[in-house]
Amino acid sequence: MMQDLIISRLSSFPMFAGSPVGDLEALAAMLTFKQYPKGSFIISQNDRGSTMYLLVSGRVKVTLASAEGKELALNYLEAPSHFGEMSLVDAEPRSADVVAVTDVEVLALDAKDLSAAIEVQPRLALTLIATLSLRVRELIARVEDMAFHDAAHRVMRVLLNVATASYEARGIPVVEGLTHYEIATLAGTSRETASRVVSQLVRDGLVATKGRRIVVDLFAMRERLEHDV
Amino acid sequence: MMQDLIISRLSSFPMFAGSPVGDLEALAAMLTFKQYPKGSFIISQNDRGSTMYLLVSGRVKVTLASAEGKELALNYLEAPSHFGEMSLVDAEPRSADVVAVTDVEVLALDAKDLSAAIEVQPRLALTLIATLSLRVRELIARVEDMAFHDAAHRVMRVLLNVATASYEARGIPVVEGLTHYEIATLAGTSRETASRVVSQLVRDGLVATKGRRIVVDLFAMRERLEHDV
DNA sequence: CGTCCAGAGTGAACTCCTTCATAGGTGCCT
DNA sequence: AGGCACCTATGAAGGAGTTCACTCTGGACG
Numbered sequence: 001m002m003q004d005l006i007i008s009r010l011s012s013f014p015m016f017a018g019s020p021v022g023d024l025e026a027l028a029a030m031l032t033f034k035q036y037p038k039g040s041f042i043i044s045q046n047d048r049g050s051t052m053y054l055l056v057s058g059r060v061k062v063t064l065a066s067a068e069g070k071e072l073a074l075n076y077l078e079a080p081s082h083f084g085e086m087s088l089v090d091a092e093p094r095s096a097d098v099v100a101v102t103d104v105e106v107l108a109l110d111a112k113d114l115s116a117a118i119e120v121q122p123r124l125a126l127t128l129i130a131t132l133s134l135r136v137r138e139l140i141a142r143v144e145d146m147a148f149h150d151a152a153h154r155v156m157r158v159l160l161n162v163a164t165a166s167y168e169a170r171g172i173p174v175v176e177g178l179t180h181y182e183i184a185t186l187a188g189t190s191r192e193t194a195s196r197v198v199s200q201l202v203r204d205g206l207v208a209t210k211g212r213r214i215v216v217d218l219f220a221m222r223e224r225l226e227h228d229v
Numbered sequence: 230m231m232q233d234l235i236i237s238r239l240s241s242f243p244m245f246a247g248s249p250v251g252d253l254e255a256l257a258a259m260l261t262f263k264q265y266p267k268g269s270f271i272i273s274q275n276d277r278g279s280t281m282y283l284l285v286s287g288r289v290k291v292t293l294a295s296a297e298g299k300e301l302a303l304n305y306l307e308a309p310s311h312f313g314e315m316s317l318v319d320a321e322p323r324s325a326d327v328v329a330v331t332d333v334e335v336l337a338l339d340a341k342d343l344s345a346a347i348e349v350q351p352r353l354a355l356t357l358i359a360t361l362s363l364r365v366r367e368l369i370a371r372v373e374d375m376a377f378h379d380a381a382h383r384v385m386r387v388l389l390n391v392a393t394a395s396y397e398a399r400g401i402p403v404v405e406g407l408t409h410y411e412i413a414t415l416a417g418t419s420r421e422t423a424s425r426v427v428s429q430l431v432r433d434g435l436v437a438t439k440g441r442r443i444v445v446d447l448f449a450m451r452e453r454l455e456h457d458v
Numbered sequence: 459c460g461t462c463c464a465g466a467g468t469g470a471a472c473t474c475c476t477t478c479a480t481a482g483g484t485g486c487c488t
Numbered sequence: 489a490g491g492c493a494c495c496t497a498t499g500a501a502g503g504a505g506t507t508c509a510c511t512c513t514g515g516a517c518g
Contacts, residue, residue: 064369066377074369086362089355095369118354125347125354126318132361133315139368140293140303140324146375147417148295151475179495188376190476195496211484212495380505408465419506424466440514441465 003028006107009056013080015127026120030113036100043084043098050111052085058104062096063185073185075138076101085128088114151189155197156225158186159207163216175214232257235336238285242309244356255349259342265329272313272327279340281314287333291325292414302414304367305330314357317343380418384426385454387415388436392445404443 006028010016016024031054036042042053042060055077062075062083074096077083083098088111109117118125145154159175167173175183184194198214201207206224208215235257239245245253260283265271271282271289284306291304291312303325306312312327317340338346347354374383392402404412413423427443430436435453437444 064373064376066373068377070377072372072376074372085358086365089359090362090366092362092366095366125358128358129314129354129361130318132358132365133319133321135365136315136361136368137319137321137324139365139372143301143303143368143371143375143417144293144295146372147293147301148297148299180497181495188372191496192477192498193475196498199497409467410465420466421468421507422505425468428467 002033006031006033009033009105009107010054012056013054015123016121019121023120027117030117031107031109034106034108036104036106038100038103040100041097042100042104042106043094043096045094045097047094048091049084049094050087050091052082052088052109052111052114053098054082054107054109055079056105056107059101060098060104061101062098064096071185072188073182074142076186079105082131085131087111088128146188151187151193152197152200153225154187154189155183155194156201156206156221158183159198159201159214159216160218160221160225163214163218163221167218173216173218175216176212179212231262235260235262238262238334238336239283241285242283244352245350248350252349256346259346260336260338263335263337265333265335267329267332269329270326271329271333271335272323272325274323274326276323277320278313278323279316279320281311281317281338281340281343282327283311283336283338284308285334285336288330289327289333290330291327293325300414301417302411303371308334311360314360316340317357375417380416380422381426381429382454383416383418384412384423385430385435385450387412388427388430388443388445389447389450389454392443392447392450396447402445402447404445405441408441 003025007021007024010024010027010031011019016027033056036058043049045064057079059076059078060083061073062077064072064074066072084094086092087094088109145157149157162175162178163173166175178186180195180198181191183198184191187194198207198209202209206217206220232254236250236253239253239256239260240248245256262285265287272278274293286308289306289312290302291306293301293303295301313323315321316323317338374386378386388404391404391407395404396402407415409424409427410420412427413420416423427436427438431438435446435449
């Protein structure tokens with residue numbers, strides 16, 4: 001039955017793990033299970049929705065699109081995480097697109113149920129504050145990079161971040177599943193520049209490419225990012 | 230007595246206005262009143278403090294400094310507002326400097342008292358979420374500007390934002406008290422470029438300068454920002 | 459009311475990055 | 489396997505912005 005499905009998915013979120021079954025049931029009643037096929041827009045910039053999404057499975061990207069068709073990626077998210085929480089509290093239009101990169105399953109929570117949800121699970125409020133804080137920190141780091149560092153530096157930082165996450169998850173410091181175009185959108189530069197930077201890094205021995213996989217020397221990369229400022 | 234002073238300052242914050250006196254007293258007991266002279270650092274990047282500040286009077290700027298001495302301003306804040314709230318929840322180092330632009334008075338709340346404060350005043354949690362959401366939106370707009378728009382566009386946006394705030398507060402769409410250098414740090418460009426843009430805007434009739442004051446034609450400026458993308 | 463200095467204006471050189479163009483690679487799909 | 493769509497590589501030209509160098513100006517303060 002649907003409620004049971006929702007409850008089982010809920011418990012995979014750290015913030016709900018270990019909650020009494022009664023609480024989960026109360027929460028589940030407020031949530032709607034939804035599926036989105038690869039490539040579809042879950043949220044569009046300037047929408048006026050007030051729904052927050054818990055990402056249950058799959059991968060989404062949070063991106064900005066310019067009037068001339070340029071794209072800037074803010075983030076790639078994987079389950080378990082959540083997005084769209086800003087509209088729970090203020091009534092502003094959505095500030096970015098969220099696109100399903102793979103097929104995606106989500107649980108949707110509407111703003112009108114937020115206070116009730118927080119009463120059931122106060123940790124939710126702190127989780128939201130913590131997530132938003134993290135977003136602010138990441139964005140500040142991003143702005144800092146755009147203002148102070150050149151394109152090569154930003155591309156290196158993207159490679160380092162992705163490879164570090166991969167290393168922590170699977171023990172291999174590799175960048176895969178990202179095209180040069182996607183790396184460029186994450187670094188805020190052009191595809192060609194990203195390509196040139198990767199080529200140069202191979203020549204410098206900081207990364208090695210195996211087909212479309214980029215293996216990163218985490219230590220050397222960190223060293224370089226710290227030193228040449 | 231100090232507690233009474235704190236309580237009277239507290240009530241100027243919208244989030245506490247109308248709270249029972251008992252609640253304010255409980256909150257006041259957790260807060261410390263502090264003063265900072267013009268020019269002093271209230272928060273420094275990479276600090277490990279876990280204090281949030283309620284800005285009671287004065288003006289602060291939130292800025293980033295690069296290794297080469299370049300500066301990027303994230304925000305100018307005036308009372309009543311607050312800053313440093315991110316460190317209440319995560320244990321990360323401070324991600325920016327906060328500098329007193331005028332003499333400043335603040336009330337400090339330490340992280341260890343946060344849960345208690347939220348129990349006394351649950352609206353505090355929602356206020357924090359709302360503030361952080363606003364910050365995220367502003368930062369996204371910033372990143373978008375840096376990625377998609379040229380320096381002239383960003384300078385115009387700064388002028389428009391400042392003049393609009395001035396118009397709403399005092400009925401005059403004017404930029405004053407900001408040097409070209411400060412405008413440049415807000416726009417993420419060099420002093421020279423900001424200066425050239427202002428000169429050009431005067432020639433184009435979008436702004437008029439009276440000594441060191443810049444009077445902005447809000448309508449024309451908005452028009453221009455929307456159109457030439 | 460003159461002096462002095464932070465701030466403002468502007469040309470010129472140079473740098474980095476985008477954009478355009480074109481060739482070569484990779485891997486998936488039937 | 490073959491083919492096709494997408495991805496990668498790299499040169500060359502051009503533009504936007506920084507940096508440097510210098511001059512001019514507003515207004516604070518003695």
